[in-house]
Every structure is written in C-alpha cells, then in structure tokens.
Amino acid sequence: MPVTVHIPTPLRPYVGGRDTVATSAGTVGEILERLAAEHAQLRAHLYRDDGRLRTFVNVYLNARDIRDLERQATRAADGDEVSIVPSIAGGAVAVATALPELTHAEILRYSRHLILPEVGPGGQRRIKAARVLLVGAGGLGSPAALYLAAAGVGTIGLVDFDAVDATNLQRQILHGTGVVGRPKLESAEARLQDLNPHVRVETFPVRLTSENALEILRDFDVVVDGTDNFPTRYLVNDACVLLGKPNVYGSIFRFEGQASVFHAAAGPCYRCLYPEPPPPGLVPSCAEGGVLGVLPGIIGSIQALETLKLILAAGDTLVGRLILFDALKFRFRELALRKDPDCPLCGPNPSVRELIDYEAFCGIGAAPAYDGAEITATDLARDLRENQDLEILDVRETREWEICRIPGARLIPLGQLPERLSELDGHKEIVTHCHKGIRSMRALEILRAAGFSRVRSLKGGIDAWATEVDPSVPRY
C-alpha cells in the first residue's frame, strides 16, 4: 500500500482536481519534491524561490506536524498519510511594529482627529505610537510640546538643562511664575502630564553634546529642533543625518522666524542651507537682540504641525522648503531648498561621518583674545571709587539704555562705534559694557584694533552690575 498525500483545496487544480495523490515511501522531503517534479505548477506554491518550503505550508504525517518529528527528514512508510495543510495569513499593512489601540477615553479626547479622513483611528494610533524628541523646552519647544502632547503623541522626549528664569515667561508658555528657579523639565513634565495623562514624557536634563546626542536621539522617530544657538543646531542636524531621522527646524529672532524640515533621506539638511556657521557674535541671540513673545508661538506651532504630518505621512511637508515669516509685515515667504551635492554631511562623498566639536566649529570657546580683558562688576565699582579717569562705555541700544544704566556711563551703540571713535579720550581707561558681556567684548576688540590700549569689558554686563553692585538697577 503506497503513501497517500492529501492535497488541500487550493492546490487541487494543480494535481488534476484530485484531493489525494498516491506515491511511494520515502522522506517527507523526497515525497514533496517528487510531487513538485510531477506537477510543475505546484512548485511555486510549495517552495520559495530559495528552494525552502514556504512558511505557511504545513505538513502532517498522519496526525502529527512534521515540525514535531524530524521535519522534512521524517520518513513516511507504506500506508502512511501525508497531509499538506495551509495556514492562511495576511494583513493590512506591512508595519514593523503593531500600532497601539486607543482606549475609550482616548477615542473621546481625540474625536476631532478621528473624524478627519487624513487622521482617522489609524492615524491617531500612529500618533500614539510615535516618539518625538524636542531639543529645548524654551520658546519653540513650549508650543511644540503643548500641541504635540494635546494631539496624543505617545512619547515626548525633552532635552533641556536650564532652570526657568523670569525673562522666559514672556514666551515660554510651558512654564509659569510659580516655577521660576526650578528646572525647566520639571515644570514642562508637570504641564504636559496635566494637559494629557495619556502621553509619556521622557526627560533628559542634560546639555546635548557630541558624546550623548546619538544615544538620546536614536530611540525617537522625529526630532524637533528648538535650540537657540548654532553649535547645538549643527549638532542636532548632524546627529539626525547620521541616524537618518527627520529634523523639524525652527528659529526665531526679533520679529522674524524660519521653519523647515531637514530630512536627508528625502531632501536637504541644515548644512546644505548653511554650510558654515556665521562668525561668532555676528548673529545676536534672542537674549541680546530680543524676540516678540508671540513669534515662537507661531514658529513652534508650525514645527508641531510638520511633526504630525511626518507621523501621519499626510500632505506636503516642508522637506526642501524654507519658510520665512516676517511678523511686522505679516508675510510668509517660501524658498525652495536644494540638496547640496557637495554637502560634507549628506552629499554622496561625505567628509563628516561622525559628530564633531561644534563649539570649535562655530568658533566659540576659543581662548580669550586678550588676557585680563574682563573686569568684574565688584572690581569696577571699586575702581570707579578710586579712579576718576575711568570711562564707562555702554554699547547697548538706546531702548536698553532707557530701561537702566550705570551712572556716569556714555552710550555709543555697538553698531555706531567704529564711526564714533573720535568721541573717546584715548588717555583714559575705558570699560565697555552691554547687557550680558558679549557685545562689550566685540566693542573691546574694535577699540583695541583702533589703538586704544587700556580697555576692559564688564564681565556679565549690566546684569552682573545689578546683581552684584546696585540692586536698584532693574534686570531685564
């Protein structure tokens, strides 16, 4: 009596419509191979291209799965029955990980999303599955984090090492008056958890550096750049390119903002736009130049919007487009960005293959140009009492001068200094000062280059003067 092979319905057409085929004894592997040899069309359905049996072809000897026996080496003797049994599999989308389900409370909370065709339950579950990292919990990070948490982004990571300062509250709406002096991440986490307890907040109370950036960014799907300085901005860009992650970029200054999505896999990166950082001091920070408090609200919201579109794969993102917003004129302009074929980072022949020293790249942290160039506020107060020939040169803007000033100081804004050097007495010792001590160093360089030999710069600016010497001077 030969071996009987049971053929499942789907395969019967390939063996002449029969439900069984008789064959001689042998291993299961030999029997299947014989079957495929005799019925050529059967082969493709039983075997994969590499010759291995398809995963969803199950073979039974009598009532036992050959996986529990000796697999294809299992011997079938005369009188045995070999059954080919399909298991049938399939499914909606080839996603690496399954999407989390929405609870009833979440369905209610996100109902305005769920009824949007572009979001729907599937999209909302993608949002829930998403992991977004915000670098900076400040002006841009505040609105971005609030909207992303409200939208139900499952995991929000926050990197910031700062404490809340009273001057932050004019625009950094994550933080409130009661938490001044506390770490920003502490108040941010509390605010986001209150806004949406379904969101998981992961905090990184560190300065993002070349040493830790890849480690921190690696576990996130999208990175939102809310940094306020060039070294960190290049660091975020480079880490995102090296890890293949989209970088949702925003920056603000005074009344103007920029936004884009840098995703080297699909378009240019930040280095394609700005291959080199500006010289230190050329572009003032918001602390030096000011910023209208609403502006980061607009740009940070654009960053939240682009992040959600990336998660949903919906609409046209800002990949390859730079948005310039002028709040005073109320004008949005759009520039097309091209991938730079010579980009040292994302071009075909990259020279930057790992994270570098970004402080050095941006010309910051180099040794001071002049030894002993700075004077502390306390020393300046003492020198003023003892030295009548000392001149204090305030290089801030007129409006800052209107807020507060050091008694006896003379105002020449930094931008006017090169043309007004003749107003200064070269025989006197000069101490330059500004708000925090950065512009005054630039002024010192200008003066020394022009031949003034006795110049120093007030360390920490009028801010240090207000805290160390004269509390009647308001800080700003």
Add this chain to the structure above:
Amino acid sequence: MNMRIAPGVLAEIRRHLAAAYPTEGCGLLLGTRGPNGDVVVHRQLPIPNRRAADAGGRTRYLIGPEDFLTAEREARQASLVVVGTYHSHPDVPARPSAYDTEYAWPRCCYLIGSVAGGAVREERVWELRDDRSGFVERELEVKES
C-alpha cells in the same frame, strides 16, 4: 470570473468583521468552484484570529492548520470545498497588502473588507495569479444562489 455570495452570508461576514474591529477578523468561505473558475459561496466560517492576542493582531491575521483541517472536514460533509478566505483591513483600503501576496494561496478567493469607524465600508475580492506575480480582482456578485 466572479464570486457569487448570498446577501445573508455577506451580512454575517460584515457583522463578524465589524465586531472584530480594531483587530483583524478572519474566516473561511465554503462553497463550490465551477469548471470556468466561477465561485459560489454557500456559507462563511468565522475562525478565531490566531494573532488577535498578540500585538500583531491589529494588522495581521492567521488561520492555523488545525482550523483549516476542521473547515475542510466540515466542507466535505456538506459536499462543499474551501473556496476562499475573508479578512478585514481595519482603517485601510480593501486591497491586498504586500504581506497578503507573500503568504497567499492560489485558487483561493481573498475577500477583504475595509473596516472604518466600526463598520465595513467596502468589500473586494482578489485571487492570486498562478505565477504569484500579484492579485487579480474578481467581481463580487451579491445574489441568492
């Protein structure tokens, strides 16, 4: 080639797939296959999705070999054969996915129901080409046999 199905049978399938949402629901179709390839579905057999319990159940379904053997036995007793399978695509269109193609069986109708908001929005029927190069769509005829 078409696939004919009675309105009552289709209604049962819709109820099953809607109830399974947001996981994928699945089952087998018992009926007859004519010499010209036309298929008539006589009844549906809901099968527990063997992947419903794990995280993949929301985008995957699996009908195990034991279930298939049971279904074939049941079909044989009614002088029918397993003519196809049905499953749902929660929140995505009723088109075969790459995964469907990879694991598909030939001469087997794949009825896919797209489910959104807890109801079946659309059904379409597909069958794997003999050379496994892809699916061809079958016409779905809703009519009493």
